[in-house]
Every structure is written in C-alpha cells, then in structure tokens.
Amino acid sequence: MAWLLGNPLASSPPQPPRQVWMPARGEGSGCVGKGKRGAEGLEAMKQRDRSPPRNKPWKKLKSMVHWSPFVVSFNKRYPWVQLAGHAGNFKAGDYGRILKKLCPREQQCLERLMQDSLRPHVPAYFGLSQRDGECYNQMEDLLAGFETPSIMDCKMGVRTYLEEELEQARQRPRLRRDMYEKMVAVEPGAPTPEEHAQRAVLKPRYMQWREALSSSATLGFRIEGIKKADGTCSTNFKTTRLPEQVVQALGDFVDGDRTILTNYLGCLKDLRAALEQSEFFHTHEVVGSSLLFVHDRTGLAKVWMIDFGKTVPLARGQTLTHRLPWVEGNREDGYLWGLDNLITIFSTMEQD
Incomplete structure (x- = not known):
C-alpha cells in the first residue's frame, strides 16, 4: 500500500513529538495484546487521549488533491493523497506524522528496520498510537520538505x-465473480470458455493472470x-x-x-x-x-x-x-x- 500526506504549513512552529508507548520486540501488537505490559501501554495511551486538547498549529490548508478513487480530507487538517490501497486504513497524525491501521506484521518489520542498514530508506517509525478505539502504526510524513511534489x-x-x-486459496477453492469481472474489464479474452460460462474464476488463477498482464x-x-x-x-x-x-x-x-x-x-x-x-x-x-x-x-x-x-x-x-x-x-x-x-x-x- 502506498500513502502520502501533504505538508503542514511551513510557517508552523516546530512541536515536540508526542510520546507513544512502543512495545518491546516480541510482544507483537501492544494495542491488542492481553499481557500486563500490553494493558499498561493501552491504558497509558488512553490517559494521554483524555488530556486537554492543545492548540493546533496548522490553521490553514492547501487545496484538496483529488486522486481517484479516494478523496479524504481528515477533518480539513491537511490533504491526503493515496495512490493505491484502502483509504480507511489511514488517519492524519500529530506534527506531520501519519497513522496507518495496525498490522502486527508490518509493525514488527518497521521495528526491525529501525535497527537495520535500510533505516535511511524507509519511513521513520514512532511506535503505536490509539485513535477512536483503533490502534495505528505512527510513521513519518515522507512529503515534508517538498514543494508541490x-x-x-x-x-x-x-x-x-x-x-x-x-x-490457502488452493486448499479452499472458491469461485470469485468479482475477480472474473475485474479480469474481463481489462482483458475480455483472458477467461477460458469454462470461466466465461461460470462467470467466475478461482483466486490463484486471477492472481497469476494479474501479474502476467x-x-x-x-x-x-x-x-x-x-x-x-x-x-x-x-x-x-x-x-x-x-x-x-x-x-x-x-x-x-x-x-x-x-x-x-x-x-x-x-x-x-x-x-x-x-x-x-x-x-x-x-x-x-x-x-x-x-x-x-x-x-x-x-x-x-x-x-x-x-x-x-x-x-x-x-x-x-x-x-x-x-x-x-x-x-x-x-x-x-x-x-x-x-x-x-x-x-x-x-x-x-x-x-x-
């Protein structure tokens, strides 16, 4: 999934990062964990969320950028552009950061990458944050420093x-009408006569066709x-x-x-x-x-x-x-x- 955020106004004064609880390696998803430390971390984030709201430094906004099929305003704080993926997985974070809905596998990768030689080539990772009952990975806004990128x-x-x-798809085969429709929309002659008759394809067949195309x-x-x-x-x-x-x-x-x-x-x-x-x-x-x-x-x-x-x-x-x-x-x-x-x-x- 690809994600992008517009820059906050350049005139905004720098703000210290908000502290977030970051689990020790091996604990997995702190927001959904059942252990003692997971519960403590979650409660700590809840206490922070109850604190009085600060004045937001970003009062004015750039115009919305439209990217089909998603146009997301995030309460008019600043514009969002998403090239591929699911708009519901993201929220605007504080101080120019972004929040991506927690995927424990991605969380573990980001934690390890912060200790790897690839660190300069990936978004900086700032641990976990909770919003509206959901847990998110908190990451760097990669558009900071660019002018109309x-x-x-x-x-x-x-x-x-x-x-x-x-x-898994082979073990539990299921004909997919939605994938058939995607296939014929791009390449009408791609389905076999049998697939045309069924008006559906199996997922492995669709996945391999998509890459070969x-x-x-x-x-x-x-x-x-x-x-x-x-x-x-x-x-x-x-x-x-x-x-x-x-x-x-x-x-x-x-x-x-x-x-x-x-x-x-x-x-x-x-x-x-x-x-x-x-x-x-x-x-x-x-x-x-x-x-x-x-x-x-x-x-x-x-x-x-x-x-x-x-x-x-x-x-x-x-x-x-x-x-x-x-x-x-x-x-x-x-x-x-x-x-x-x-x-x-x-x-x-x-x-x-």
Missing part, C-alpha cells in the same frame, strides 16, 4: 501474493500510480509491461528533467547497495512492497521503500537472493531483479 508508486517484485496465500512478470516491478505537480493523475498502468512503455511513463513523470532523472538514479543505486548489505532484506520474503518516488520543481528527488504488510521472515538459516526466478516453494520474490531493471531503465533515459 510529483509522486509515483512502483510495486516491486515478480508477484504481489505470498506463497502461503496461493496455497503487467511488467511485474517481465521486469520485476510495475507502476501503480502517478500524481504530477500539475494535478494530473493516472493509475492506468495495468497493461504497461514492455520497457518502452515504462520509459514513456517515466519520461512523462519527470517531464524530461535530466537533473531529476540523475537524482533518482543515485537514490536507486544507494538503495540497491543498502539492500545487498541488509540482514533484514536477505532474511525476509518481500512481497507487495512499493518504492515511493517523490520530486519537486527544485530538483529534490527521493525514493523510499514502503508497505511491509506482506513482508515475511524466513526460517532460521534461510536466505534469498531476490534475483533468482520464482519457482513455487523457493520463496524468491524478484525484488532485486526488478530494481536492477529499474536502474537500467533510468540509466538509459539519463544517457539519451
């Missing part, structure tokens, strides 16, 4: 489903969405699978600006070097994670890894190359293969 979400790897999801299968990544500074937006990349199609989309994203291309290329190379040295990366199956690209008219350009809800630790002693072809059972995800291809494309564009 352009944004792109790239889903990394050759697949966006875990091996365990595929196996895009550049996930051919390049190890796919563009999920682009929002440009001029307000133009697109998520119509489901059938973008050839290198020349990707080059065209990326060229439009950066408006042919060589400085931005060069800066992005440097970010990607730095990320690859960090990934190759990361203990976390080599010992996890990284599926459904995205790279978030952000730049503005000043030439500032940055790339972050985001979305770790499907990032799963391997068995002790097992590692992945993230480059070998995926064969069911080997858990390879193709992340580095996709990053290699992305770097090659940016390098070619920079030289042209």
Whole structure:
C-alpha cells in the first residue's frame, strides 16, 4: 500500500513529538495484546487521549488533491493523497506524522528496520498510537520538505501474493465473480470458455493472470500510480509491461528533467547497495512492497521503500537472493531483479 500526506504549513512552529508507548520486540501488537505490559501501554495511551486538547498549529490548508478513487480530507487538517490501497486504513497524525491501521506484521518489520542498514530508506517509525478505539502504526510524513511534489508508486517484485496465500486459496477453492469481472474489464479474452460460462474464476488463477498482464512478470516491478505537480493523475498502468512503455511513463513523470532523472538514479543505486548489505532484506520474503518516488520543481528527488504488510521472515538459516526466478516453494520474490531493471531503465533515459 502506498500513502502520502501533504505538508503542514511551513510557517508552523516546530512541536515536540508526542510520546507513544512502543512495545518491546516480541510482544507483537501492544494495542491488542492481553499481557500486563500490553494493558499498561493501552491504558497509558488512553490517559494521554483524555488530556486537554492543545492548540493546533496548522490553521490553514492547501487545496484538496483529488486522486481517484479516494478523496479524504481528515477533518480539513491537511490533504491526503493515496495512490493505491484502502483509504480507511489511514488517519492524519500529530506534527506531520501519519497513522496507518495496525498490522502486527508490518509493525514488527518497521521495528526491525529501525535497527537495520535500510533505516535511511524507509519511513521513520514512532511506535503505536490509539485513535477512536483503533490502534495505528505512527510513521513519518515522507512529503515534508517538498514543494508541490510529483509522486509515483512502483510495486516491486515478480508477484504481489505470498506463497502461503496461493496455497490457502488452493486448499479452499472458491469461485470469485468479482475477480472474473475485474479480469474481463481489462482483458475480455483472458477467461477460458469454462470461466466465461461460470462467470467466475478461482483466486490463484486471477492472481497469476494479474501479474502476467503487467511488467511485474517481465521486469520485476510495475507502476501503480502517478500524481504530477500539475494535478494530473493516472493509475492506468495495468497493461504497461514492455520497457518502452515504462520509459514513456517515466519520461512523462519527470517531464524530461535530466537533473531529476540523475537524482533518482543515485537514490536507486544507494538503495540497491543498502539492500545487498541488509540482514533484514536477505532474511525476509518481500512481497507487495512499493518504492515511493517523490520530486519537486527544485530538483529534490527521493525514493523510499514502503508497505511491509506482506513482508515475511524466513526460517532460521534461510536466505534469498531476490534475483533468482520464482519457482513455487523457493520463496524468491524478484525484488532485486526488478530494481536492477529499474536502474537500467533510468540509466538509459539519463544517457539519451
């Protein structure tokens, strides 16, 4: 899932971060835990929520940015842009932070990443926060410091489903009419005659078709969405699978600006070097994670890894190359293969 927040007003005075309870490693979800410390942490957050409200430093707002299919105002505090995912999973946090609905798996990943060489390449993590009876992971707003940014979400790897999801779907097969309808909306000839007759498909069939349709299968990544500074937006990349199609989309994203291309290329190379040295990366199956690209008219350009809800630790002693072809059972995800291809494309564009 990709997420973005607009910046608070630059004139706002800096505020100290609100303290939140952060569980010790191994405790899992503190907000839903039943142990003594989990209860104490939850009660501490409730006490903070009862304290008198402070004056909010952000009184004025930028105009709403519309991103189909979601337009979310968060009580008019500041605008939200979400390129892919579920709008209900997010809330605006305090002091320019964002709150993402608790996923214990993602929480554990973020805690570990704060101790890993990948820390500069992921959102800073500030522990847990509770709002309206829900528990959230509290993270850095990655748009802070950008002026009217352009944004792109790239889903990394050759697949966006875990091996365990595929196996579970096979063990409990169920015909899905909704997935059939999504399939025919994009590629009417994709279903078999039997699937057309049933007007439904099995989930494993749909998942594998979806990846083969895009550049996930051919390049190890796919563009999920682009929002440009001029307000133009697109998520119509489901059938973008050839290198020349990707080059065209990326060229439009950066408006042919060589400085931005060069800066992005440097970010990607730095990320690859960090990934190759990361203990976390080599010992996890990284599926459904995205790279978030952000730049503005000043030439500032940055790339972050985001979305770790499907990032799963391997068995002790097992590692992945993230480059070998995926064969069911080997858990390879193709992340580095996709990053290699992305770097090659940016390098070619920079030289042209």
